[in-house]
Amino acid sequence: MARTFTGLKLQGLIGKFGKHDLSDVEAFAEMPDGKVLSGSEQGLLLLWDGGFIKCEVAHEDGRDAHSGPVRALVLDRRSGCFISGGDDGVLRWWPAAPIDAAEGGEDQPVVGLRPVLEVALPGARGADRDGAPSEGLGNDPPSIRCAVRLDIEHATKEMRTESAVGGGETNQHGGGHMDGEDEQEHEQGGPRAALGIIEPQVESLGVWLIQDGSGAIWKCDASGGGHLECLVRGHGGSIKGVALSAVGRFAASVSDDGSIAVQDYGTQQLIASARS
16 A cells, blocks of 8 residues: 555655645756745646645746646756746746745735746747747657756856855855855855845856757757757657668668658768658
C-alpha cells in the first residue's frame, strides 16, 4: 500500500491540491527559501509552500499561464524571472519577485501578472496570431520541452571576475561585495539574496536554447526582443533505425513519432523528410 496513491498521501508525499484538479507535475523550479513554483496539466502555474498550494500565478487579465500542459519551468536569478513553456508553444518570462512575495489565501487565490516577455514558436497555438509551420519534422503545433540559458557560463565568469576585483563576496544578483544590509538579508534568505530587488529588464533576459516537441532546437535572443533562429531540425521521438546510402553521403532515419528523414551527413543538411 505504501506505493499507492492513498499510501503516498498518508505519508505526506503527495502535495495537497485543494480546490485545484489533481495533476501530474512535469516541470518545477525551487526558490532559495524552499518554496516551489510548478506547472500542471491544465496550464496553471502553482506556488507551493511545503505540501500546500499557496496561490496560482496567471495573466493579469485572468487567463491561465498556458493553454495546455506546462513542460518547462526555470528560475533565472540573473534576470529575476521564471521562464515557463508548454504545449501551447509559447515561452513566457514572469517577474519572480512578486511571485516570491505572494501571499495568496482564500480572498486572493490567484496572483495576476504581466509577463516581461512572450515568445511564440512558429505555428504555436498559444500565439496571438497565426504563425508559419514548425521547423521540426512533424506537422503538429510545436510544444516547448526544454529551455536553457545559453550565456550562463559567461555570466558565471563575469561574476567571479567582478568578485575578484571588488575583493568581496559575490552576491546572487550581479557580483561585487555585499554591504551589511545585503549580507543580513542573504543570511535570512530575504528577497534581495534570493531573486534581486530590481524590476526585470528585457536587456537582462539573455539568450536561450529551446527544444520543441517536433525535434527542432531554437536560439531565442530574449534580450533582443525574442528573435528566433532554428539551429537544428530533427525527430521528435526516439530513433528506431538508420540506413546508409550506397551512393553519396546520405543516411535515412526513422523515429517512433512516425517521421522519416534523409540527411547528408557530410554537410549535416536535411535533404527530405516526411511523416505518417
